[in-house]
Amino acid sequence: MTNLSTPNSSSTDASSNLRGARRRDSGSPAKPPATMRAAVIAAPGKIELRELPLPEPGPRQVRVRLEGCGVCGSNVPVWEGRPWFEYPLEPGAPGHEGWGVVDAVGSEVQSLAVGDRVGALSYHAFAEYDTVDEDAAVVLPDELAELPFPAEPLACAMNVLERSDVQPGQVVTVIGVGFLGSLLIQMMTRRGARVIAVSRRRSALEWAERMGAIAALPLTSPDDVQQQVAALSGGDGCPRVIEATGFQEPLDLAAALVAVRGKLVIAGYHQDGLRQVNLQQWNWRGIDVINAHERDPAIYTAGMRRAAAAVVAGQLDPAPLLTHTFPLSELGAALDAAVQRPGHFMKAVVRP
Structure with missing residues (x-):
């Protein structure tokens, strides 16, 4: 775990030219594994790490090799065991702030390609991989290549x-x-x-x-x-x-x-x-x-695009606020941090 006890002083400085921007991994993509790890909230306060078959994208879906997923404040009640939840949750749930690199595309996908780095609106992102509808993923510009990008928040x-x-x-x-x-x-x-x-x-x-x-x-x-x-x-x-x-x-x-x-x-x-x-x-x-809540995925993806453009233009800088980083195996500790908010905690990110 990386615990930044004082606010991070990093900032983003990038140009505003987004048109056609696309980052793809260099060289031939490595053959994906047959299985992946996914976290399961089995009961309040209890995490199980499971080995599962790698999911295959549907015709209009892509599979994303996740680089990270933010921990949302809305994840706290399910971790604490509020009475309106049922357990165990599905593998990877309720992670919905993921980003990563497309490593497989469905047969009807047209706007995304293997190697695209994307922010995604998916719901099982406390895992190494997740599948997402084509129109719920947004290609991130080259200027953000090394930056974490919890797209949904x-x-x-x-x-x-x-x-x-x-x-x-x-x-x-x-x-x-x-x-x-x-x-x-x-x-x-x-x-x-x-x-x-x-x-x-x-x-x-x-x-x-x-x-x-x-x-x-x-x-x-x-x-x-x-x-x-x-x-x-x-x-x-x-x-x-x-x-x-x-x-x-x-x-x-x-x-x-x-x-x-x-x-x-x-x-x-x-x-x-x-x-x-x-x-x-x-x-x-x-x-x-x-x-001001939205439920239309199209509005969310439009917001993702605007957020990426705002970061590139210097109007938005989320990096200093991503104060704590945990490996997937320590998702429980990340959720505990979201409850306890130690020191200058602002947001936790989980990395596969």
Whole structure:
């Protein structure tokens, strides 16, 4: 395991020419093995590493030799054993932040070729290989050849940014400074917005300042946060407030911070059941409430392309936020880190 106890200072500097960019492995591709390793969450807190036959792609699929997969915050409840999950999970699940190199293509695939390095929207990526639909994989530009690229969360960040419609000069509050919140702070700041960050974790507030936030406020008392945001926003609230936690209390706070006719953008993943909202408050202020989650794979792949272009153009730099790296055999430790968030933890990546 590589544990970066302090934020990584690396940055990306690349040209913006993406047209036709494609990286392929040099030389003849090696013959693939007959089997692969895949992690199985057999029960809450229990990982089994299994040897399985190498999957064959369908006619419109490709097989990806995975270079890595990010650990998502949404993986934590299944690891902890929340009651709405059934065990064991399928091999490789719920890994959905994978990237790697195409090593086999189906008979009807036209847009991808063996050797293409891709970001992929797949769902069994805690493994050495995964198959993915042709239209759910995006070729990564040459400029990103050596960089990790957890495609799905980067696409999510791009899609939330687009739905938020943040304008230069606006005061924006982001509640929740995990990987997604940090990416949004970084991109909104680079668009010219003045971003206020709110989080419970001290290390997350330090990340927020590093990403460009004009203020980083601890979420100790909602009333205190409201007073501080009012002072920073001229007393009228914020035209954009992003909730990126997935919990009730921060959602309540987010709604209280939105200015009249502002936008409340729900980016947090509220997977554990019902929420209550103050509809009188929402109605009186005439706010727009935007659920910034996407379920259309085409929208996700479009977000992946925009994310790759943004990294190349220097508008987005996820590299410093990928703070911890684990081998596939230590997936349990990676999931534990996502729960405990030690030190300056922001995101874990699992490498086969």
